[in-house]
Amino acid sequence: xxxxxxxxxxxxxxxxxxxxxxxxxxxxxxxxxxxxxxxxxxxxxxxxxxxxxxxxxxxxxxxxxxxxxxxxxxxxxxxxxxxxxxxxxxxxxxxxxxxxxxxxxxxxxxx
Amino acid sequence: xxxxxxxxxxxxxxxxxxxxxxxxxxxxxxxxxxxxxxxxxxxxxxxxxxxxxxxxxxxxxxxxxxxxxxxxxxxxxxxxxxxxxxxxxxxxxxxxxxxxxxxxxxxxxxx
Numbered sequence: 001x002x003x004x005x006x007x008x009x010x011x012x013x014x015x016x017x018x019x020x021x022x023x024x025x026x027x028x029x030x031x032x033x034x035x036x037x038x039x040x041x042x043x044x045x046x047x048x049x050x051x052x053x054x055x056x057x058x059x060x061x062x063x064x065x066x067x068x069x070x071x072x073x074x075x076x077x078x079x080x081x082x083x084x085x086x087x088x089x090x091x092x093x094x095x096x097x098x099x100x101x102x103x104x105x106x107x108x109x110x111x
Numbered sequence: 112x113x114x115x116x117x118x119x120x121x122x123x124x125x126x127x128x129x130x131x132x133x134x135x136x137x138x139x140x141x142x143x144x145x146x147x148x149x150x151x152x153x154x155x156x157x158x159x160x161x162x163x164x165x166x167x168x169x170x171x172x173x174x175x176x177x178x179x180x181x182x183x184x185x186x187x188x189x190x191x192x193x194x195x196x197x198x199x200x201x202x203x204x205x206x207x208x209x210x211x212x213x214x215x216x217x218x219x220x221x222x
Contacts, residue, residue: 004154031208033209035212040120040214041214042113042115042117042200042212042213042214042215043155043200043202043212044212045209045210045211048208048209050208058209090154090155092154094208099145099147099157099160100145100157100210101157102147102154102155102156103154104152104153104154105152105153105154
């Protein structure tokens with residue numbers, strides 16, 4: 001039982017390149033989230049999903065797209081990376097009474 | 112406009128003493144509050160929570176206090192241990208499944 005896993009752990013992109021971050025959960029939770037963490041800003045919600053096939057915008061959605069084709073997977077895409085998207089990205093799944101469970105994070109640098 | 116504020120970026124405490132981490136919020140619709148702990152290179156982990164119908168919740172060495180009139184909550188750790196050194200995030204929910212996080216407080220427990 002791995003909980004929430006994220007792939008990759010680290011990535012360096014050049015401005016304008018695209019990439020997809022993969023999040024997988026084995027807890028059968030309906031709700032999944034993508035957050036970014038920046039110094040002095042805490043964690044800010046990018047997009048979230050309330051179930052398979054559904055997605056919604058969070059606090060800072062611009063420049064990102066997401067898909068939830070399968071319940072256990074939540075993908076975050078950057079179509080044209082910008083230096084402002086340099087951050088640590090966390091995926092999470094909602095465990096209801098137990099709170100939100102986070103993955104280990106992906107550190108992304110955009111040059 | 113940060114709805115959840117942790118005004119102390121860092122806190123240093125001697126081992127065995129009490130650590131008090133503070134959090135203020137502005138949204139009166141928040142009715143559920145959580146504390147998360149984060150070690151370097153790991154995702155945040157759920158620590159303790161409190162509903163707005165309570166003013167205190169205790170779990171071992173960790174106690175969270177909620178003052179609704181002041182829109183303030185605090186996390187008390189007694190006694191503090193070196194292993195408690197981490198970043199602590201306060202988070203709030205308005206009954207939906209989205210959490211709003213504070214910027215975090217770095218706690219250092221000195222032995």
